[in-house]
Amino acid sequence: MIQDRPWFKNYPAGVPHEVDLEGYRSIMSVLDKAIEKHRARPAFRNFGKVLTYGEIDTLSRQFAAYLLGELGLKKGDRVALMMPNCLQYPVAIFGTLRAGLTVVNVNPLYTPRELRHQLVDAGASVLVVVDNFGHTVEQVIADTPVRQVITTGLGDLLGFPKGPVVNFVLKYIKKMVPDYSLKQAVRYRDALSIGARHTLPAVDIQPDDIAFLQYTGGTTGVAKGAMLTHRNLVANMLQAGEWISQGLDEGKEVIITALPLYHIFALTANGLVFVENGGLNHLITNPRDMKGFVKELKTSGFTAITGVNTLFNGLLNTPGFESLDFSRLKMTLGGGMAVQRAVAERWKQVTGVTLVEAYGLTETSPAACINPMNLKDYNGSIGLPVPSTDACVMDDAGQPLGVGEVGELCLKGPQVMKGYWKRPEETAKAIDANGWLHTGDMAKMDEGGFFYIVDRKKDMILVSGFNVYPNEIEDVVAGMPGVLEVAAIGVPDDRSGETVKLFVVPKDPNLTTEQVKAFCRENLTGYKQPRQIEFRKELPKTNVGKILRKDLRDAELGKPSQH
Structure with missing residues (x-):
């Protein structure tokens, strides 16, 4: 099944199946070549100041x-x-x-x-x-x-x-x-x-020298340092670059860098891909100041933007965003967490540009799958494996599963980390003897080689023996008018083992619990419907805006169970 690599038949025109890893020895050779070609061009802008x-x-x-x-x-x-x-x-x-x-x-x-x-x-x-x-x-x-x-x-x-x-x-x-x-x-x-x-x-x-110790897993235990080599980062820059640069003009692009550069997504996608392209990274210091952010976008002349779902949702709900000039915008890339259909559809409606979902991990430098950049509309998929990358879905025994079957997404490619810093046991748990990185994400693949994340293995909710995936519930409820943000977790239940609890940040102050429950009854089968709903002013998030279900679960487990 893996040998077939069905995704190749859906590769966009001009994207190669493999990348040439010998083009650059290190990240520095990427930068030096960009400097040689684009010395006088703007490279980074912040608070109106530009460095060439x-x-x-x-x-x-x-x-x-x-x-x-x-x-x-x-x-x-x-x-x-x-x-x-x-x-x-x-x-x-x-x-x-x-x-x-x-x-x-x-x-x-x-x-x-x-x-x-x-x-x-x-x-x-x-x-x-x-x-x-x-x-x-x-x-x-x-x-x-x-x-x-x-x-x-x-x-x-x-x-x-x-x-x-x-x-x-x-x-x-x-x-x-x-x-x-x-x-x-x-x-x-x-x-x-x-x-x-x-x-x-x-x-x-040397290509195998460690360029970054990129810490990850702080939300699931003690943070571990992923050893990312120069080769890992250069490979991923080339993989993502080949994929997204169709239609980009060298030396003329302006990418909005609102996710912090200490986050692997912005580091590679913005800090490396657009540097090799000779583009200008417009650095946003405090994207949480949405009014200030929109003001900066007004003067930036941006052609591309990367972000997470909560960032795009925040912009769409900030006055003045819808009246910006989007005529130069060519690319919107979402990653870091699931992109919700309601947000993607509204983004397309407001900007005229498809919000293309990508998938990656710190351990893969990060890009592993990206949707075709010429995608017409949101498709709920994380896309196709990027060049020089293999992907498959495995069961708990490590056996590959067929089309449409749900199992753990596993990846292999030159962007996969060297291992965890000083943690050989953790490395062995993550990367198996055949070199497959086990992501901890539940996924399935369709006939065309498109992959779909069902949920995090650890976030899955088991209701009366049925698997319930928080992503699906959140995606549905996020489409309800009056809802700004939503998170779903499993809480203990005497009858069903676990039941769904929903945390909602309302956009409409008059929104009621009963309205949310009615909406869920209309759109979700019985065992997926939330039994408990709690309204909140905000949800706990990482600094890049990823909602922390774990924090919500931990807080819940400290409470007596409710019925």
Whole structure:
């Protein structure tokens, strides 16, 4: 069945079955080629300030020279970056990789406990942090192996007078920078100046060197570092690039980067694919400020945008979004969580562009399946395996299942991680003896090779012996007028083992529980209907907007059962 690879017959014209992995040795060779071809073109924009490819080259070299020449770091040492999207981020990423070091991306909203775990687990030598989060670092730095902290204000690369104004407003007017004290910390701009005085040595970067320790699984237990090599990232950039660049013009695209670059989706899809394409990444520092986000979109001239379902839903529900000029928009790519039909259909209606769903994991750098970019309408599928990628659905015994049968989605390809950092047992659980990565997602494949995610294995609800998938329930209820967001979980039930509980964030303040139940009765078979419904002002989410069902479940299990 796998040998047939039925997906090839639905590949868009011009997309190859395999990618040539020998084109680039490392991420740095991708960047250097982009710099050579597009030196004077804009590469990154933030708060109205633009850095060209040539400026990224100069600044990343200074940063690399600081790390090697001043701090004396050795090849393979880990540098942690704790920042939202700002101009310092790409400079630090490319500077760290240029020095032959490994980037450890850190979510800036981590609690002190989570931050300590990651810095210790990764064995990070250096930490770069934006001032807004310095107070978190201050609480844990003494318990970590970090020997140099580099601090920066969000405005530090915006030039004069904008930079100082932004820093002043954030600290003194918006009160977004709590006081902190980090002895011996170096300012980011000083690090660049010091680096400029050092000569950057030639560094031999091998395809199998670890480029990123990308932490994952924090929502299901202790966070693990996926070891992503230069080859993994370059392969995925080529795979996704071949897929999405049909119809894109080299050197002319503007991609909205609202998902943080510390998230693997934005890192590869925006930070690498569009850099190789010579495009401009428009960095959104705080996409949760939806009004400010829409204001930025007004002036951006954007041609492409990536995001998660909640981000697209948020934009669609923000006044002014529907009146933006979408005439240049060619591509909308959704991933990171299931795209809901109601959101996809409304996106097409408002923008005229199909919201194309993709699927990936941190462990696959991330792209594994993407729908054809010429898709006319939302189809509920995660798409076809990208070039050089095999996919199949397996049962619990590890046997491949046939068309339409539900089992665990398994993947194989050059984008699959080297393994989990210092966790051989976890690696062996995830990647079997035949090299298949077991995703933990329940899926099925149709005759045309399109894959459909049914749900997370761990999120599946068992009602009287029937499998109920939260994604299906959420998709249905999200289509109800008056509902803004929804999450479904399983809760213990004496009669049926488990039953469905629904959490609803209403758009219509007059929405009632009975209306939701009636809508579910109309659209869902008996055992799938929620027995309990709770209205909430908001749902717990990760920093990229993925709804945390686990947090809802944990809170529920602390309560006595209800009937």
